[in-house]
Amino acid sequence: MFCSCGKRTVTQGHPTTRHITDFLGTIFLTSCSLLSFTQDVVGQSQDSSASRGTFGIVDTVVVTGNRKTKDYVILDEMTLQPGSVATQEIIEYDRNRIYSLGLFNRVDIWCEPSDDQLLLRIDVSERWYIIPLPVFGFADGDPKKPFYGGGVLHNNFRGRNQKIFGLITFGYNPSLSLSFRDPQIDRDNGLSFSGSFSFARIRNKSVREASLTGDFNEMHYNINATIGKRFNIHETLGMNTGFQIVHIKEYRPGRTVSPDGADAFLFAGLSYVFDSRDLREYAMTGGYVFLGVTKLGFGESPLSFTRFNIDARRYIPVFGDLTIASRLHGTIVSGTTIPTYARAYFGYGERIRGYFRTVLEGEDLAGASLEVRYMIFEPRTFMMNALPLPAEFSEWRFGIALALFVDSGVAWFRGEELRLSDFSSGYGAGIDFLLPYSFVVRTEYAWNELSVGQFIVDFRASF
Numbered sequence: 410m411f412c413s414c415g416k417r418t419v420t421q422g423h424p425t426t427r428h429i430t431d432f433l434g435t436i437f438l439t440s441c442s443l444l445s446f447t448q449d450v451v452g453q454s455q456d457s458s459a460s461r462g463t464f465g466i467v468d469t470v471v472v473t474g475n476r477k478t479k480d481y482v483i484l485d486e487m488t489l490q491p492g493s494v495a496t497q498e499i500i501e502y503d504r505n506r507i508y509s510l511g512l513f514n515r516v517d518i519w520c521e522p523s524d525d526q527l528l529l530r531i532d533v534s535e536r537w538y539i540i541p542l543p544v545f546g547f548a549d550g551d552p553k554k555p556f557y558g559g560g561v562l563h564n565n566f567r568g569r570n571q572k573i574f575g576l577i578t579f580g581y582n583p584s585l586s587l588s589f590r591d592p593q594i595d596r597d598n599g600l601s602f603s604g605s606f607s608f609a610r611i612r613n614k615s616v617r618e619a620s621l622t623g624d625f626n627e628m629h630y631n632i633n634a635t636i637g638k639r640f641n642i643h644e645t646l647g648m649n650t651g652f653q654i655v656h657i658k659e660y661r662p663g664r665t666v667s668p669d670g671a672d673a674f675l676f677a678g679l680s681y682v683f684d685s686r687d688l689r690e691y692a693m694t695g696g697y698v699f700l701g702v703t704k705l706g707f708g709e710s711p712l713s714f715t716r717f718n719i720d721a722r723r724y725i726p727v728f729g730d731l732t733i734a735s736r737l738h739g740t741i742v743s744g745t746t747i748p749t750y751a752r753a754y755f756g757y758g759e760r761i762r763g764y765f766r767t768v769l770e771g772e773d774l775a776g777a778s779l780e781v782r783y784m785i786f787e788p789r790t791f792m793m794n795a796l797p798l799p800a801e802f803s804e805w806r807f808g809i810a811l812a813l814f815v816d817s818g819v820a821w822f823r824g825e826e827l828r829l830s831d832f833s834s835g836y837g838a839g840i841d842f843l844l845p846y847s848f849v850v851r852t853e854y855a856w857n858e859l860s861v862g863q864f865i866v867d868f869r870a871s872f
Contacts, residue, residue, distance in 0.1 A: 462497030468526035474533040477568040481596065483507055483531060488642060495520055495529060502694065505687035511847055512536055512565055514804035515790040534790075534804050536846065538565040547868050548581045549757045551766075556580035569593065584609035592637075601637035601645075614757055615749040616768045618664065625659040627750050633676075643685045649703075650677040655750055666712040666746050674710035678703035686724065690847045690870040691810065693732045693782065697722040705751070714744025714751075722872060730784035736872045739775040742823075747772045753820055755833070761816045763835015763857035765865050769820040776818030778872060783811045788843050808843035812853070812871070834858050841871060 467489055472480045487503045489495055500518050507516045515534040520527055541561055548554035560576030572590040577583075588605035609629045613619055633651025640646070652675055660670035667673075679702055685695035699720040706713035720738040727733060740753050755761050756768035759776060788808030817834040821827050839853030851867040 464495040464497075464500075464520040465522070465527040467491055467493050467495050467529045470529045470531065472531045472533070475535060475568075477535060477538065478512055478533070478565060478570070479568045482510070482512070482568070482570045482593075483533070485593075485596075486510060486642065489529060495527060502687050507531070507533070508806075509686070509689040510570060512538075512570065514806060514845070536564065539563050544576065544578055552866060552868075554581040556582060558583075582609055582611050592639075599639040601639065602635070603637075604632075604634040606632045611750075613749065614754050614768070615752065615770055617770065618661070618749055622659060622661065625657065625664075628654075628656040629750075630654040630656075643683055645682045645684075647680040647682070648678070649680070651675070653705075655748070657750075663746065664749050666748055667710065672710060672712050672748065674706045674712045676703060676705045677707075686722075688788070690849050691782075691788075691808070691841065691843055692722075692724045692734065693730075693784065694724050694726050696724065712745070712748070714742055714747055716751075717741045717743075730787065732782045732784075734778075734780040734782055734872070736778040737776075739773070741773050755818050755820055759818070760867075761818045761833050761835055762814060762837055762853060762855035762865060763816065763861075763863070764833045765835075765855065765863055765867075767833070769818070769833060771820035771822050771825075773823065774818070774820045776816070778817075779815045780871070781813040782841075785809050785811055805845040806843070807845070810841045810843070811838070812841055812851075813838050814853070814855075816855075837862075839865070 468491060470484065470487075470489070470491060472483050475483065484490075486506045486509075488506075489499055489503050493499075500520075504516050504518050507513065512535060513533045514536055515532075517532045519530055521530060522528070539561075541559070544556070544558045544560060546556055548556055556578045557580050558576065558578035560574065562575075563571075563573040565571070566573050570592050572588070574586070574588045577585050584607060586605060586607040586609075588603070588607075590601075590603035592601045594600050594602040607629070608631075611627045611629055613625045613627060618625070631651060631653045633649060633653075635647055635649040637645055637647040652673075654671065654673045655665060656671040657664050658670065660668075662668075664670070665672045681698075681700045683696065683698040686692035686697055687694050697720070699718065701718040702715065703718075704715045718738075718740045720736070722734070722736045725733045725735075738759075742751075742753075752770050752772055753774035754768060754770050755764070755774065755776070756766065759774070761767070761769075761776065786807070786809040788806055790804050790806045793803050793805055813836075815834070815836045817832050819827070819832045821831065835855045835857045837853055837855030839851055842850045842852075844850060847870075848868075849870040851865070851869075851871060853865040853867070854862060855865060856862045
């Protein structure tokens with residue numbers, strides 16, 4: 410038996426500390442409530458599901474099909490352990506958690522009663538792990554910003570889910586990067602480690618600066634390392650430190666803090682993550698909260714400021730394959746001069762559908778999204794035996810979902826009066842395609858509050 414299982418007008422005014430404080434307080438309280446409610450929902454869903462489709466108490470868990478991956482990499486992502494009550498809902502949740510590792514083309518879980526005991530079997534089909542990568546993509550998910558190149562990725566070094574990655578790209582924002590990540594460098598204590606070195610020539614993002622002198626490039630050099638502590642399956646604390654250089658030849662005041670056009674500074678940050686999502690690239694249940702603070706500059710550079718970040722998401726199944734997804738996010742900065750490369754933007758990584766190609770810039774940013782998702786074709790794996798492909802490329806996973814959405818956001822500078830009318834908003838509908846190797850393509854049509862419409866093709870996973 411298988412258990413499927415530039416729209417805003419800027420109002421100049423006196424510094425409005427009260428507005429900023431009120432906004433921060435609202436975001437903080439909302440996030441705390443969201444985190445608490447998410448934990449409650451996870452517990453309630455598991456408790457309530459125990460009365461539906463219960464298979465019994467798990468005695469033994471057996472993993473098969475993992476020729477390279479260590480068993481613990483899979484088992485550590487599961488809520489089901491020996492002594493747990495196995496239900497249809499929890500089995501499906503764990504199956505998506507394992508798939509979210511990005512190591513497998515197929516994950517099957519089923520229950521086998523044996524001598525008054527319940528055997529839980531997990532069978533996986535591994536992806537190709539050592540991948541010479543021809544690279545082609547779109548910066549910020551924008552088809553007008555193509556990049557290309559190549560690299561080498563070992564996605565599962567030593568079978569421990571360690572990542573070794575080297576990449577060189579050309580075209581839009583050419584770059585060179587080397588990175589290593591070990592999610593369990595000390596499994597007994599739940600410690601992880603990651604480190605990277607990168608260089609990139611990045612096209613200026615500031616529309617204000619570009620309107621004065623035209624576009625210009627920023628040369629970014631970065632080396633950093635992160636130590637993480639995983640408290641349980643859902644919660645992680647991270648500490649990051651590093652050194653960065655940003656050099657701009659076409660210097661103007663504000664583009665860098667240093668008058669010679671080169672900022673060289675240390676940075677350090679602390680972050681907390683709660684993540685109970687089922688499928689990370691397209692979640693249908695669970696929650697996600699990110700809280701982070703980063704200090705840039707410790708006296709070695711004239712640059713000195715601190716940035717606070719928050720990202721809170723909820724995914725509430727309503728009935729069947731219908732889910733309501735919501736997101737609140739924001740970033741606030743405090744300190745001295747904030748150079749253009751460290752400002753906050755909509756129109757690049759963050760987008761407002763309805764103003765998808767409009768750049769909004771400021772020192773601070775806030776946004777919210779609401780989606781109704783309906784999975785019309787649940788992700789499932791297909792065998793492509795007719796094609797002469799290695800086994801790792803013969804199993805392809807596809808899914809299709811419909812989505813209705815509303816987005817709203819604002820970016821502002823310190824000293825500006827923030828009003829509700831300053832928010833840019835849009836709404837619309839789309840079809841999302843879940844493709845092999847965890848790729849997601851979103852095709853959408855959105856209108857803004859002025860009833861101006863736009864067609865969107867986005868090559869990034871949804872929130």
